[in-house]
Amino acid sequence: MEFTKLHYQEKPLVLANVWDVPSAKIAEKLNFQAIGTSSSAIAATLGYNDGEELTFSELEYIVKRITANTKLPVSVDLESGYSRKPAEIANHIKKMAKLGVVGINMEDSLVTEERVLLNENDFAETLQEVKAQLTNKNIKMFINVRIDTFLLDVENTLEATKKRIALYEKAGADGIFLPCIETESDIKAMVAATHLPINVMCMPNLPNFETLASLGVKRISMGNFLFDTMYHTFEEMTQTVRNQNSFKSIF
Numbered sequence: 001m002e003f004t005k006l007h008y009q010e011k012p013l014v015l016a017n018v019w020d021v022p023s024a025k026i027a028e029k030l031n032f033q034a035i036g037t038s039s040s041a042i043a044a045t046l047g048y049n050d051g052e053e054l055t056f057s058e059l060e061y062i063v064k065r066i067t068a069n070t071k072l073p074v075s076v077d078l079e080s081g082y083s084r085k086p087a088e089i090a091n092h093i094k095k096m097a098k099l100g101v102v103g104i105n106m107e108d109s110l111v112t113e114e115r116v117l118l119n120e121n122d123f124a125e126t127l128q129e130v131k132a133q134l135t136n137k138n139i140k141m142f143i144n145v146r147i148d149t150f151l152l153d154v155e156n157t158l159e160a161t162k163k164r165i166a167l168y169e170k171a172g173a174d175g176i177f178l179p180c181i182e183t184e185s186d187i188k189a190m191v192a193a194t195h196l197p198i199n200v201m202c203m204p205n206l207p208n209f210e211t212l213a214s215l216g217v218k219r220i221s222m223g224n225f226l227f228d229t230m231y232h233t234f235e236e237m238t239q240t241v242r243n244q245n246s247f248k249s250i251f
């Protein structure tokens with residue numbers, strides 16, 4: 001699959017995170033190799049918090065509009081799968097595949113009152129069952145497993161993450177996504193812990209792309225940070241219009 005090959009090229013795959021058709025079209029215009037949806041950004045546009053408050057049917061509709069308007073490979077942030085049942089998660093992935101989606105993110109945490117890690121053995125078993133059902137239906141989908149140990153700053157983060165990586169790799173993960181990892185030493189340790197491509201995300205202290213490449217990172221995501229910055233800029237511009245009682249600042 002071409003999308004899988006992008007994770008094994010010389011330079012890391014820099015993924016443009018999008019939330020609607022205009023953002024997807026901009027990513028294509030700027031010659032990104034692939035795009036991924038941001039669950040947080042999509043949720044925000046519809047007035048939801050991140051963490052599966054957005055319904056699967058709403059996500060499905062937005063993804064349908066994005067895939068219909070771009071030629072780029074599309075990966076979808078499926079959060080925790082929109083179910084705890086492997087058969088239902090697999091069915092959601094099948095629906096994504098019918099829309100032309102080539103990859104998904106699936107995270108090993110869940111938001112209830114707050115975000116908590118799922119039991120790693122239970123999650124690995126779920127992942128293995130999902131992969132088996134997709135294979136049975138001959139559905140090819142790059143499953144990028146998001147491990148939230150750094151995001152949640154768990155105790156003994158490196159060892160806890162290595163344990164989860166080993167379990168998920170054995171269960172059939174195609175890639176490993178580690179949001180909130182930042183230091184070169186941590187990144188180097190995680191790259192060394194697996195043969196799977198490692199995905200990192202935009203963070204204030206994340207090394208530049210050249211350094212990430214030298215550390216062995218294979219995929220770089222933007223998360224919801226460009227989306228948030230865009231709306232911060234929108235607020236500032238709108239405030240300027242009000243302050244000046246004029247639209248001249250826009251032009």
